[in-house]
Amino acid sequence: MQKQLLLGVEAIAQGAIDGGISGVFAYPGTPSTEITEYIQESKQAIARNVHRMWSANEKTAMETALGMSYAGKRALVCMKHVGMNVAADCFMNAAITGANGGMVVVAADDPSMHSSQNEQDSRVYGKFALIPIMEPSNQQEAYDMTRYAFDLSEQMGTPVLLRITTRLAHSRAGVETKEAKDENEMRLPEDKRQFVLLPAIAKKRYRLLLDKQIAFEEASDNSSFNQYIDGADKSIGIVACGIGYNYLMEVFGGNCPYPVVKVSQYPLPRKMITKLAESTEKLLVLEEGYPIIEEALKGYLEKECVLGRLDGTLPRDGELNPDHVAKAFGLPSIEGSPVPEIVAPRPPALCVGCSHRDVYTALNAVVAEYPNARVFSDIGCYTLGALPPFQAINSCVDMGASITMAKGAADAGLYPAVSVIGDSTFTHSGMTGLLDAVNEKANITIIISDNESISMTGGQESSALGHLESICRGIGVEPEHIRVLLPVPKNHDELCKIIRDEIEYKGVSVIIPRRVCIQKAARDAKKKKK
Amino acid sequence: MKTDIILAGVGGQGILSIAAALGSAALNNNLYMKQAETHGMSQRGGDVQSFMRISDKPIFSDLIAKGTADIILSVEPMEALRYLPYLKKGGYVVTNATPFINIPNYPEVETLMATLKALPHQVIIDADSIAKEAAGNVRASNFVMMGAGSPFIEIPFEYLEKGIMAIFERKGADVIEMNLKALRAGREFAQNYIK
Numbered sequence: 157m158q159k160q161l162l163l164g165v166e167a168i169a170q171g172a173i174d175g176g177i178s179g180v181f182a183y184p185g186t187p188s189t190e191i192t193e194y195i196q197e198s199k200q201a202i203a204r205n206v207h208r209m210w211s212a213n214e215k216t217a218m219e220t221a222l223g224m225s226y227a228g229k230r231a232l233v234c235m236k237h238v239g240m241n242v243a244a245d246c247f248m249n250a251a252i253t254g255a256n257g258g259m260v261v262v263a264a265d266d267p268s269m270h271s272s273q274n275e276q277d278s279r280v281y282g283k284f285a286l287i288p289i290m291e292p293s294n295q296q297e298a299y300d301m302t303r304y305a306f307d308l309s310e311q312m313g314t315p316v317l318l319r320i321t322t323r324l325a326h327s328r329a330g331v332e333t334k335e336a337k338d339e340n341e342m343r344l345p346e347d348k349r350q351f352v353l354l355p356a357i358a359k360k361r362y363r364l365l366l367d368k369q370i371a372f373e374e375a376s377d378n379s380s381f382n383q384y385i386d387g388a389d390k391s392i393g394i395v396a397c398g399i400g401y402n403y404l405m406e407v408f409g410g411n412c413p414y415p416v417v418k419v420s421q422y423p424l425p426r427k428m429i430t431k432l433a434e435s436t437e438k439l440l441v442l443e444e445g446y447p448i449i450e451e452a453l454k455g456y457l458e459k460e461c462v463l464g465r466l467d468g469t470l471p472r473d474g475e476l477n478p479d480h481v482a483k484a485f486g487l488p489s490i491e492g493s494p495v496p497e498i499v500a501p502r503p504p505a506l507c508v509g510c511s512h513r514d515v516y517t518a519l520n521a522v523v524a525e526y527p528n529a530r531v532f533s534d535i536g537c538y539t540l541g542a543l544p545p546f547q548a549i550n551s552c553v554d555m556g557a558s559i560t561m562a563k564g565a566a567d568a569g570l571y572p573a574v575s576v577i578g579d580s581t582f583t584h585s586g587m588t589g590l591l592d593a594v595n596e597k598a599n600i601t602i603i604i605s606d607n608e609s610i611s612m613t614g615g616q617e618s619s620a621l622g623h624l625e626s627i628c629r630g631i632g633v634e635p636e637h638i639r640v641l642l643p644v645p646k647n648h649d650e651l652c653k654i655i656r657d658e659i660e661y662k663g664v665s666v667i668i669p670r671r672v673c674i675q676k677a678a679r680d681a682k683k684k685k686k
Numbered sequence: 687m688k689t690d691i692i693l694a695g696v697g698g699q700g701i702l703s704i705a706a707a708l709g710s711a712a713l714n715n716n717l718y719m720k721q722a723e724t725h726g727m728s729q730r731g732g733d734v735q736s737f738m739r740i741s742d743k744p745i746f747s748d749l750i751a752k753g754t755a756d757i758i759l760s761v762e763p764m765e766a767l768r769y770l771p772y773l774k775k776g777g778y779v780v781t782n783a784t785p786f787i788n789i790p791n792y793p794e795v796e797t798l799m800a801t802l803k804a805l806p807h808q809v810i811i812d813a814d815s816i817a818k819e820a821a822g823n824v825r826a827s828n829f830v831m832m833g834a835g836s837p838f839i840e841i842p843f844e845y846l847e848k849g850i851m852a853i854f855e856r857k858g859a860d861v862i863e864m865n866l867k868a869l870r871a872g873r874e875f876a877q878n879y880i881k
Binding site: 323406504 | 697730744746747753754764768771772775791794
């Protein structure tokens with residue numbers, strides 16, 4: 157069969173389509189975005205009318221997927237690692253309700269923080285929820301494991317977490333696909349109270365989940381994705397998780413002299429790990445992300461000799477690479493010539509012509525008049541306003557925190573407290589914070605810098621489109637303090653005046669500078685030409 | 687055979703079109719390939735790179751180890767230098783000569799060119815001019831660069847041509863021809879340069 161050249165994320169998407177999903181539910185976030193985009197463009201998915209619209213946030217995505225699973229159909233839900241925090245309430249409880257139709261949650265982690273505010277390891281969430289985790293090491297496994305994860309989910313009656321990291325997400329390789337499965341027929345849960353997590357029922361469901369742990373572990377020991385590969389040199393045994401296996405094989409040219417357990421399905425395959433520990437003097441754990449397995453094997457009292465990220469054999473943070481792994485084995489590393497001093501850093505920047513530029517130019521001019529002013533911002537392209545030449549913002553924490561942090565600072569007496577948030581981030585997680593502010597008539601000025609798209613991740617459709625003013629009015633912002641205008645250089649003075657007036661107003665005001673993202677405008681024009 | 691390539695440039699310059707054509711060429715030649723690329727924040731005018739690995743044996747790592755890349759192929763001169771720690775001894779730097787200046791502290795162009803010329807193995811090529819001359823369109827400059835890199839990549843040249851045909855199949859014969867001209871012109875330049 158002809159191989160298709162697919163990114164890791166695309167392999168997951170194709171695996172889900174061929175695994176018979178009836179829907180994908182997601183909010184964009186690097187490095188997970190292209191899973192949903194691939195399904196949106198897939199002829200197969202379109203022909204089958206697989207659900208493929210974006211959700212307002214990761215929590216609504218997870219809940220909708222659980223609803224589809226309730227109805228007996230297969231649902232895929234995708235997000236970046238920090239999206240798991242937003243969806244965690246549903247995720248944790250979905251482990252208790254269990255799945256009816258197959259439910260697979262893809263969490264795309266970003267160690268080394270290429271495009272993120274932290275490098276949390278989603279395997280912790282999988283363990284927290286006590287459900288099986290899949291961690292592919294290459295693109296072919298990403299395809300195969302996605303299909304398998306749906307089968308496992310239905311067989312065990314539980315959601316399954318599929319965890320990847322940036323390198324696999326955004327690396328391409330040839331992938332062989334298999335025949336597509338049909339979608340499930342609708343099949344409602346036999347027990348009408350299975351999903352009613354009242355304490356009396358939840359206690360039983362939790363016991364059931366605990367009882368399933370043995371089956372999960374057996375599945376890991378019998379899984380073809382976990383392998384015991386023997387080696388002649390027993391001085392050390394290697395536990396290689398996910399893409400850690402690739403770097404190990406790279407360093408030894410495909411022939412590792414030590415025994416290896418390749419781990420791609422959790423909970424850990426107990427028999428394999430026990431055999432490895434018994435036949436070798438010490439263990440080295442290669443894992444991308446937190447030292448979770450290392451810590452588990454070492455134990456608090458460090459009775460076992462386990463090497464990894466905690467003892468400095470490997471770096472404590474950041475993603476793994478072949479150089480780190482070579483160093484862990486004491487192998488000589490080669491280095492090319494150093495980077496010449498003249499090479500300057502080239503950080504990302506707001507595009508020339510971007511509407512956020514006009515917003516920050518005006519905001520900086522007005523804020524200069526108020527020595528105590530602070531600007532709380534959010535997650536999106538406009539976060540780049542922290543860098544030169546604007547240096548306009550003082551916070552970027554999580555989706556929606558701009559409004560609530562501004563409110564908290566205003567509650568503490570800060571004035572002016574300004575919030576800058578994007579249109580899509582506002583409908584993702586800003587609306588509830590706005591309600592808090594309105595209910596207390598907080599003295600804050602909110603700028604929803606509306607570029608009518610989710611731009612940082614590539615211009616996906618924003619749930620906010622066409623709704624912002626009515627949402628703000630509905631939440632209770634006074635209509636005369638909802639100010640909309642076009643942010644272009646010739647309106648600079650007007651924008652400054654509006655910002656100044658609304659800072660002077662003692663209450664909640666929302667300024668909406670609205671101009672479509674220039675990248676999106678260019679893409680739309682190109683599409684029209686076709 | 688095994689060729690490890692670092693593709694370098696600035697977000698928005700389109701290095702991934704080179705990667706796509708090389709990838710298609712590798713796959714059609716029954717070679718293994720892995721290609722790790724940069725998505726997300728850096729695409730907004732930041733430095734971007736793609737690690738491209740092609741081999742007749744299975745490839746494990748998506749990343750290239752330091753000191754082992756066979757070639758740095760850069761569409762921007764300063765970006766070519768950023769990845770020197772990855773280049774093996776004797777490896778080639780093939781770079782476009784046209785700077786992309788979007789930062790205030792970009793080095794003096796003369797110093798930059800002198801640094802590049804002082805490298806032991808380099809091809810510095812004005813890909814934009816050659817694209818205009820040979821293909822009639824500056825937008826073909828990325829394939830001038832791919833052509834300039836081709837003498838150092840162990841894939842038969844006709845497969846590189848087929849790679850371009852494959853990725854531009856839907857855009858029609860004119861676009862294919864334009865990019866093929868660019869590819870050939872880039873290759874010819876590099877072959878004369880290293881004589």
